[in-house]
Amino acid sequence: MNRTRVGIIGGGPGGLMTAHLLQKEKGVGFEATVFEAGPRLGGKVLTRQFATAPISYEAGAAELYDYSQLGPDPLRELIAELGLGTAPMWGEAVVLGERVIETYADIRRAFGNQALRELKRFDARAWNAISPAEYYESDWKQDNADVLSRTSFQALLDTIKDERAREYVRVCVHSDLATEPHRTSAMYGLQNYLMNEPEYMRLYTIEGGIERLVQELARRTTAEIKLGHTVTRVERLPAGYAVTTRHNGVVTRAEFDYVVAALPNNWLPAIDWGAPALSRAVLKHHKHYDHPAHYLRVSALFDAPFWRDRISGSYFMIDAFGGTCVYDESARTPAGAYGVLGWLLGGEPAATMSNLPDEQLVAAVLDTFPQCLGDARAHFLEGRVHRWVGAVNGLPGGFPMQPPEVRHRPEPVGHPGLFVVGDYLFDSTLNGVLDSAELVVDMISAQVRRAVVSS
Ligand SMILES: Cc1cc2nc3c(=O)[nH]c(=O)nc-3n(C[C@H](O)[C@H](O)[C@H](O)COP(=O)(O)OP(=O)(O)OC[C@H]3O[C@@H](n4cnc5c(N)ncnc54)[C@H](O)[C@@H]3O)c2cc1C
Structure with a gap:
């Protein structure tokens, strides 16, 4: 043949x-x-290891998206076909101004009733705009007439009247977008915001x-x-x-x-x-x-997972660098007594800071780490940097x-x-x-x- x-x-x-x-x-x-x-x-x-100890961290893609509750999920099926084990990932915490926010009650306590009202209004709008079934289909259909596809995510953020509620939403999605809100659509921004809802999708990783x-x-x-x-x-x-x-x-x-x-x-x-x-x-x-959208990964090895008694999950968001996802890499891969955090800087800070030498970048993440989670410098052993400027897309499709x-x-x-x-x-x-x-x-x-x- x-x-x-x-x-x-x-x-x-x-x-x-x-x-x-x-x-x-x-x-x-x-x-x-x-x-x-x-x-x-x-x-x-790209999965890499530190020199100080053979402890792994993700230097590129760090989480996979599970849509299997909504329909066929080719990536999950491929991973199963290849015989690879998986483990769930989860995270709920957002650290804003040295306060750990996990629930609506935390929002009210930290920022007051007006912030809570505005956040609930935004959440309801997001859920109404895109149902889980629509979310599942969204990459395949052309929704060019939808006003959310025609306006910027920044314009949508501007409808949130309370500054702290607006900041909360921005910080939640900044790493996922890898671009600034004015450079992408309201649709893509909302899709990334809804990623945090288990009805829409679940996150997982591959063992090893x-x-x-x-x-x-x-x-x-x-x-x-x-x-x-x-x-x-x-x-x-x-x-x-x-x-x-x-x-x-x-x-x-x-x-x-x-x-x-x-x-x-x-x-x-x-x-x-x-x-x-x-x-x-x-x-x-x-x-x-x-x-073009940008990422910059800084991964750090610590002598202990010093943050664990103050914040939990496979990842959390912090407000540094316009909103950054910090992965607890040692939650995904056994790291013995060590702790590993991976900062995923996105968008404009990732692009502009990528010109800095590694030591300065490591210093920048340690110095801006929320003090309410512990003293990162006191536990620091080794830092690694991976630059991904222009490597991803800020308006896919x-x-x-x-x-x-x-x-x-x-x-x-x-x-x-x-x-x-x-x-x-x-x-x-x-x-x-x-x-x-x-x-x-x-x-x-x-x-x-x-x-x-x-x-
Ligand atoms: C920091 C970061 C975090 C990410 N996080 C996630 C995540 O959590 N979850 C997720 O699902 N996705 C994530 N992604 C996106 C994910 O990595 C991409 O979807 C995936 O790598 C795309 O695969 P690709 O083969 O299209 O491109 P690439 O992975 O970029 O591979 C392209 C290959 O082409 C080669 N190449 C380029 N030019 C030539 C040439 N002229 N001739 C021959 N070879 C060439 C390159 O060397 C490269 O090996 C992340 C990306 C980055 C950068």
Whole structure:
């Protein structure tokens, strides 16, 4: 049987998921090659250890989203298929102005009745605007006419009359958005706010670290993996596509029937797309999704989990750096007597501070750690920094949102065999990149079957 050759650009989760799904496709024989520019697979899924002690922390993606109570959940199913164990994650606390807020009663005690009224009003508006079922479907449908898609999240925040209630909501979502509220839609802001409600979704992690997901995909793949191969050019041939790569200074060209670019949007323009029509189409695609958002991770090892008797959960929010999620990494992975915290700075502070040296960044998180949770400096042993500037998307799906099939083919007329896979086409998460890979594999398989029938 003639096998269908697929060249996959990018060995992150998107590329590996695409290869995995092609391998599982029945009735069509695919032969995939994954080109990865870096020396490792996994992209922004990165589980690391400290030097002082072999204690793990997540340096990239840190939580997974469970929608299984609302319908099929492909990521949960994939993780189960790969035989990986999972553990729930939870967090309710927000530290505002040295006060730990966990309940409505805490809001009233700390900030008064007006703040509580305004927060309850906002919560009711959020629940009314997006039901759990709508939330589950939201990445697949185009809700361009909805006023929430057309206004900024900042405009929605401005409707909260009480400053402390407004600050509470902002702090809750700032890390998840990875951008500032005026740079994203009210819809995306609300979706991220509702993530904290168990009726909408639940959070979990993979035992042994989230990188086990990509390691397990890599271990099982039959695709040819080419590490250290940067794709520099893609061009159309009379039948199929040529992919040019650079590896240790050596330039090589390989031919494929289909090409899948499994890259973050900001890396697409770095490739030479050959024909003017395709170059224009890829640049147009890039512009549509060009909402770069930023992360900066600072992880710190402590001699003890000194915060545990004052705050609980797998994570909590603090008001430093415009609102930051702090993960109790030692709650997810056993750390003996040690404690590990991971700060996920997002948005503008993440972008501007990423120019600072590691020591200054570690000092900045220790110095702004809420004193009501304990003395971080007194327990500090080692700090690690990972910079992710422009690495995520602040308005996934873009605006106006296009039908899912349209999102995945920049130039369907002249280049029907060239696809993109990315979390930026859905929701900036691993769930989204898997949805994207599934759709593209379905589209390629359908094309191959149609070609077989008509030949
Ligand atoms: C700090 C941080 C926290 C996050 N937290 C979460 C979370 O909690 N939950 C969640 O679900 N998601 C989270 N995400 C998002 C998640 O990491 C992404 O959804 C996921 O990594 C997207 O996978 P990808 O394969 O599309 O891109 P990437 O992971 O970026 O992988 C792309 C790969 O392509 C390679 N590449 C680039 N250019 C070329 C080229 N020209 N040739 C060959 N290879 C190339 C890169 O080296 C990279 O390995 C987070 C991201 C960051 C940065």
